[in-house]
Amino acid sequence: MRLDALAQRVGGDLVGDPGIEVHQVVPPEEARPGSVVVLTDLRRLPEVEAARVPVILACDAPATHLPAIRVGNVRLALALAIRALIPPTAPPAGIHPTCVIGSRARIGEGAFLGPCAVIGDDVTIGERAQIHAQAVIEHGVQIGPECVLHAHATIRHGCALGARVVIQSGTVIGSDGFGYAQDAGRRHVAIPQVGRVVIGDDVEIGANVTVDRGMLGATRIGRGTKLDNLIHIAHNVQIGEDVAIAAAVFIAGSTRIGNRVLIAGLVGINGHIEIGDDVVVMGDTGVQYDVPAGSIVAGHPAWPRMSERRAQAARRRLPDMVRHLRELEQRVRRLEGG
Structure with a gap:
């Protein structure tokens, strides 16, 4: 060029x-x-x-x-x-002879199905989609046009992916959420997870990510959102558009995350809270409560970033402060004794 x-x-x-x-x-x-x-x-x-x-x-x-x-x-x-x-290359369209394809599955024109891919009943795969080796798409799933599912990706039953979604290897979309009730004997009784996962257009999800289906209703990931590797999204979480989440982030159930939120790595987010639009969550942060739109938060628990920086600076001075306090105590004792 x-x-x-x-x-x-x-x-x-x-x-x-x-x-x-x-x-x-x-x-x-x-x-x-x-x-x-x-x-x-x-x-x-x-x-x-x-x-x-x-x-x-x-x-x-x-x-x-x-x-x-x-x-x-x-x-x-x-x-x-x-x-x-260096434009991306696509495999030639076609269905490998080792694929397993269920009844009433609809495969779009120009799609690629790699070796040993498994396609369930009533699945819809859009035009020019790529389903690579040993990927599993369970019954009733909808895959939009030009999606790419890399090897060993799994899309569980009833989930829906928009157009141009990319799922890296080892990721599971639509696994059962972690929901249990206790009976009189404090034994755990599983609550059936009968919802699904809905993923918007142009979402990219890294390797070994788990996105749990809703208990009732849907877990949703909005258009243009990007997820790094090794992230867990629990049941009924709602993630907005153009969100970016780095690796090792864990989001508990029913939390709502707004648009254009940036979440750095190694973050834990409590369940049933709301994070507003345009929030930035710094790395190694524990978010326990709602975060207003436009905030930048850090620390354990999360609070404004500058407050966390001042607290960190103060913690570094603690040994000197303890020593000075002991010296002052000794002086006071001498004065009182005199």
Whole structure:
């Protein structure tokens, strides 16, 4: 691809030879002719300059003699450049002979069903969907067009996926929620989980994630939401649109999460609470109570981030404060004794 065409694809301004051909995006240490570097760390600019390859960098980055595409959002430019130069590939349409397909299943035009995939009764699979090896889709599931289910993904009965949903390996959508009642002898009696999971368009879910079906009604994940690996979403949780959740997050049942919420890794969220739109939850936080829209919270329990930072700073001073307090106690005792 010519450099001027790449500049147009990433929405940047080109300074330098527009006719240079580039074929791949590489990190600075792998820079070589035919490649382009998207510079997210300006400290590495001299390294790229020594390699003499084109660079994509921020509008306010230092001047460089290299052919450069200057952009307002470097991370977005990275995503767009990779999409332009390394487009995703899809397997050829068709159904592998080892697939097991139930009765009344409807397979859309251009779909791919890989080796040993299992498709239950009354399943609908949209056009150009990819169902990879040993994926399991139980009865009554709806899979939208252009979805991708990677190997060993499982979609339990009655669940629905919108268009262009990506499910990574080992993830289970629609497992039974954790719901029990105790009888007179304090024995646990399972409450049937008869709801389902509904996932909106353009959702991406990482590997080894579990999303429990609703006890009654649905567990929902809104359009454009992205989930990292190793996340648990309990029954009847409602997640809004364009939410991003990092790994090792656990969300208890019936909690509601608004739109555009960002949740960092290693977070626990209590059940039956509400997290408003545009909230940011910092890593290693325990959210026990409702969080108002637009808040940034951290700590155990979660509270405003700046309050948590001040508390952390105070905790670091505790040993010195204890020592000073003991010295003051000793002085008081001497004065009282005198």
